[in-house]
Every structure is written in C-alpha cells, then in structure tokens.
Amino acid sequence: xxxxxxxxxxxxxxxxxxxxxxxxxxxxxxxxxxxxxxxxxxxxxxxxxxxxxxxxxxxxxxxxxxxxxxxxxxxxxxxxxxxxxxxxxxxxxxxxxxxxxxxxxxxxxxxxxxxx
Numbered sequence: 001x002x003x004x005x006x007x008x009x010x011x012x013x014x015x016x017x018x019x020x021x022x023x024x025x026x027x028x029x030x031x032x033x034x035x036x037x038x039x040x041x042x043x044x045x046x047x048x049x050x051x052x053x054x055x056x057x058x059x060x061x062x063x064x065x066x067x068x069x070x071x072x073x074x075x076x077x078x079x080x081x082x083x084x085x086x087x088x089x090x091x092x093x094x095x096x097x098x099x100x101x102x103x104x105x106x107x108x109x110x111x112x113x114x115x116x
Contacts, residue, residue, distance in 0.1 A: 001052060001055060001059065002052060004048070005048040005049060005051060005052035006048075006049070006052065008041065008044065008045045008048060009045045009048075009049065012038065012041055012042060012045055015038070016038075
C-alpha cells in the first residue's frame with residue numbers, strides 16, 4: 001500500500017528535480033513552465049498520500065496484535081483521564097493534575113527522576 005501511494009510522489013519529485021532549470025527559466029520570463037499534466041498528477045499524489053495516511057490505522061489494527069493491545073491501553077487511559085477530569089459534562093477541569101506540583105509548593109517526589 002505504501003509503495004502504491006508514494007511511488008507517484010517519488011516519480012514526480014524526480015521529474016521536477018531533472019527539469020527544475022526549465023521550470024525556473026520559464027518563470028523568469030513571466031510564463032508558468034509547469035505542464036498541465038504535472039499539476040493533475042500532483043493532485044492525484046496528494047489524494048494518494050491522504051488515502052495512505054487514512055488507511056494506516058485500520059491496517060495496523062487488523063494486522064498487529066501488539067498494536068491492538070497498546071492502542072486499547074492508550075484508549076482506556078485517555079477515557080479514564082477525561083472521565084476523571086470532567087465537570088458538568090464539559091470534559092474539562094481547572095484543577096491541577098494529580099502529579100502536578102501545587103502552585104508555589106515543592107515538587108512531589110514521584111516527579112523527581114534519579115539516574116541510579
């Protein structure tokens with residue numbers, strides 16, 4: 001999937017690098033030297049990159065048991081943070097996080113990292 005979506009980008013980048021002098025010469029003369037087909041291909045390239053980025057998550061979810069486990073743990077932790085901090089249904093809380101030092105106070109010991 002990655003090669004299918006990114007090979008056109010690589011090919012257009014190589015084409016642009018090989019022909020950059022011609023493009024710049026045309027622009028200096030006040031003309032746009034970019035071929036129309038190149039502009040269409042660049043639109044397709046952007047679409048393919050969007051498709052690739054959008055499909056990555058489902059591919060990882062179905063292909064990797066380790067990714068499923070870790071994604072589930074992250075999801076569970078995120079929802080527990082949001083539900084713990086929610087006030088009156090807003091999902092936001094102005095109180096400090098448990099590990100954060102109190103304003104003007106000392107740093108809690110669990111935030112100090114030593115290199116033993």
